[in-house]
Amino acid sequence: MEHLVNEQITSLNPKLAGSPKGENTVRLDKGELPYPPSTHVIKAIADAAATINRYPAVLGGSLRQSLANYSGAKPEQIIIGNGSDDLIELIVKVFVKPTEEVLLPIPTFFVYCHSTQVMGGNPVFVNRNEDWGLNVDSLLQKITPRTKVIFIANPNNPTANLISRDTILKVLNNVDCIVVVDECYYEICQETVADLVEQYPNLIILRSLSKSFGLAGIRVGYAIANETIIDYLYRAAQLFPVNKLAIVAAIFALEDIEYVCSNIDKIRQEKVKLTASLEQLGLLVYPSATNFLFIRTESLGIPSAKLVEALKTMNILVQDFGLKPGLDAYYFRTAVGTPSDNQQLLVGLKDAIAQF
Ligand SMILES: Cc1ncc(COP(=O)(O)O)c(C=O)c1O
Known part of the structure; x- marks a missing residue:
């Protein structure tokens, strides 16, 4: 059967279960x-469990409005995913054709590279400075007509450092491709460029409820971008990417800031x-x-x-x-x-x- 598997998948590493903890x-x-998670979240999940014979709401139901209230974006500027990992893959699926390039300042979060490879894209690495900051000039030198997406984790995983707003603006002002700023740790650092999505139609902000909200096990992430990008992402997304228990967990977690x-x-x-x-x-x-x-x-x-x-x-x-x-x-x-x-x-x- 191996000859039937897409070539880019055969070159990926097998996943290991890890030893029991x-x-x-x-x-x-x-x-x-x-x-x-907060006791309100645990109770909401227990209450919602009785209704899981029904499918979840399409587009995440009222969670989209809750996230809009929380983030200051409009509901139409928000897409919800099965963790931000899901949205990373969706972004690559929507914007990157096989052999096209995704620019990654390294070291960084491994899922960007993995999702690019899964979709047959070509990850292109750019080294960071010694203090893990972004060298915008080296980044720009690696841009080609085939570059479709740049992923910037801010703060970065694993190096834990923040990139300044000015640096991100310098990138945004010099490229045409999609720029993803992954703000997975936003609640901890309180730094964001989400307010720039109106001005930069190629900017996507990623957020997660895994870390600060303590919901890693139920999987909820979201992205903020202009309405056109969100519309295309939703067209390519699964109909029910986020399950019902995750939706209520997120709604109640957002109410218990x-x-x-x-x-x-x-x-x-x-x-x-x-x-x-x-x-x-x-x-x-x-x-x-x-x-x-x-x-x-x-x-x-x-x-x-x-x-x-x-x-x-x-x-x-x-x-x-x-x-x-x-x-x-x-x-x-x-x-x-x-x-x-x-x-x-x-x-x-x-x-x-x-x-x-
Ligand atoms: C920078 C960054 N983005 C995204 C994720 C994945 O988050 P999620 O649990 O929402 O898929 C992580 C997880 O460690 C991360 O460090």
């Missing part, structure tokens, strides 16, 4: 919020403490506008893969970035967890460092 596992590898803010406050405080403690261990911690920290291990002379593996044997999960596109062998990322998670990480790291 026990209750005592410290889960800092996926950048998740360590707190459960106080809970979201209190969780973000806790994460901000823990981030400061965790950064200081990691630095005391001799690690380089980059400034973070997100709920995770990007860490360099070179000063200890220990490749990150070794530390990450040693932590895994202690049931502490963080994400290795050693030798990922745009990086050498000395980087890993950890989410900021609960005080107990962070304490366990620090104890584990101390042990692991002593082993080498």
